[in-house]
Amino acid sequence: MESARLLIARQRELQVLDACLTSARSGQATVALIRGESGIGKSRLAETLIEQARRSGVLVALGHCTPVSGGELPFGPFVEMLSQIAAAPDSPEEVAGTTWELLRTVLTVSGPSSGVASPDVGLGRSRLFTSVLWVLHHLGERQPVMAVVEDIHWADSSSLDLLNFLARTAGQERLLIVLTCRDDALARDPHTRRAIGNLSRADVSRDIHLKPLTANQVRQLLATSDVQLPATQHNKVIDLCDGNPFIALELAGTRRRAAGRRPIRTARGRGARAVHPARGPGELHRKHGRQQRGEPSPPH
Numbered sequence: 001m002e003s004a005r006l007l008i009a010r011q012r013e014l015q016v017l018d019a020c021l022t023s024a025r026s027g028q029a030t031v032a033l034i035r036g037e038s039g040i041g042k043s044r045l046a047e048t049l050i051e052q053a054r055r056s057g058v059l060v061a062l063g064h065c066t067p068v069s070g071g072e073l074p075f076g077p078f079v080e081m082l083s084q085i086a087a088a089p090d091s092p093e094e095v096a097g098t099t100w101e102l103l104r105t106v107l108t109v110s111g112p113s114s115g116v117a118s119p120d121v122g123l124g125r126s127r128l129f130t131s132v133l134w135v136l137h138h139l140g141e142r143q144p145v146m147a148v149v150e151d152i153h154w155a156d157s158s159s160l161d162l163l164n165f166l167a168r169t170a171g172q173e174r175l176l177i178v179l180t181c182r183d184d185a186l187a188r189d190p191h192t193r194r195a196i197g198n199l200s201r202a203d204v205s206r207d208i209h210l211k212p213l214t215a216n217q218v219r220q221l222l223a224t225s226d227v228q229l230p231a232t233q234h235n236k237v238i239d240l241c242d243g244n245p246f247i248a249l250e251l252a253g254t255r256r257r258a259a260g261r262r263p264i265r266t267a268r269g270r271g272a273r274a275v276h277p278a279r280g281p282g283e284l285h286r287k288h289g290r291q292q293r294g295e296p297s298p299p300h
């Protein structure tokens, strides 16, 4: 995937997110829901916030929801986030003790299985949910926590329930939950749409809707991207991309290659794979998978 070095526009949205982080720091748990069509820049905005938050001493955990055929991956993004927390230098075992141990076992974060049944069939969900809250509480006593869950339009129902529980009970925790959602993908799934609707209506929630970039912003994007499309061709891309940065960058890349000039430089230098540096090849697979399932995908 093509990319641009600088974050273009989105300053107002970053300010809203920064205000959410300030609230979370001061003990007012907040949920920020970043919405918008595919390719509009939800992940890029979240990545920028993650960098800023990490620099300012926030503990960040990032989980992804992935589409799976024939069933669900219960608590998929939470398992991913708890693995990161477990791998952090200061072990949470000291802060959250036996509750952390329980979570580790139930969500199979690491270590040998203890034979405890999955939370869906055995252990009470309320106990599991309370344990997550308890661990977040103890982590938050040391440093503010930001949990980022990407692509919740693909979330499993257990994760959506847990997110809704946290949005309603985290109250005074030093916690910011950031969610990204491709809201056009919700049309086909009433259950997920309802769960995300509930989340966005929670008192602590802030909705951040990303609009298309203006023509000037797309021009800036092209001028600062790694694609190096000649400026004489910018207008054509601006006309075709509808303000969508993903489409703009892909079109620019296609035109640049068609021009048969020297190989495209990526952020990692000449000859590196054209993959978004912050995400790696998984994202390419996801976008490809989306096309195979007939879901909307930006034209090339």
Ligand SMILES: Nc1ncnc2c1ncn2[C@@H]1O[C@H](COP(=O)(O)OP(=O)(O)OP(=O)(O)O)[C@@H](O)[C@H]1O
Pocket: 001, 002, 003, 004, 005, 006, 007, 008, 009, 010, 036, 037, 038, 039, 040, 041, 042, 043, 044, 045, 182, 221, 245, 246, 249, 276
């Ligand atoms: N404001 C921006 N400034 C610079 N580049 C941007 C901006 N917004 C998006 N991009 C670039 O556009 C491409 C698509 O953005 P991104 O992956 O964040 O979209 P998305 O909304 O998360 O899409 P999806 O719904 O498919 O996950 C990426 O290469 C990203 O770096």
Ligand SMILES: [Mg+2]
Pocket: 042, 043, 044, 180
């Ligand atoms: Mg994304």
